[in-house]
Amino acid sequence: MALGRIVHYAVDAVLVSTVVAGIRRSSGFALDTTLIPDPTMRSFADRFLGVGETIFDIATATSVNSEYFKKDSRK
Numbered sequence: 001m002a003l004g005r006i007v008h009y010a011v012d013a014v015l016v017s018t019v020v021a022g023i024r025r026s027s028g029f030a031l032d033t034t035l036i037p038d039p040t041m042r043s044f045a046d047r048f049l050g051v052g053e054t055i056f057d058i059a060t061a062t063s064v065n066s067e068y069f070k071k072d073s074r075k
Contacts, residue, residue, distance in 0.1 A: 017052025018059070025056065 024030040031049065036042040063069040 013048070014051060014055060017048055018055045019052070020049060021052035021056040024053075 020031060031045070033042050033045045033049070036045055
């Protein structure tokens, strides 16, 4: 029970981090981690956001190489 809950929260955290990475990539706006005064928490936030960037890169590479996705020509 407890392990399932921990995994669930971890997956939720990765999804939030990935959404933030997508926002940064599409709009150019990023969270300013320099406003976090504690260096340990700032490092944790940077690593947390880095995980989202990695997952976003993997999802992008997968969709580019997949036959099920095509580039939208409306842009």
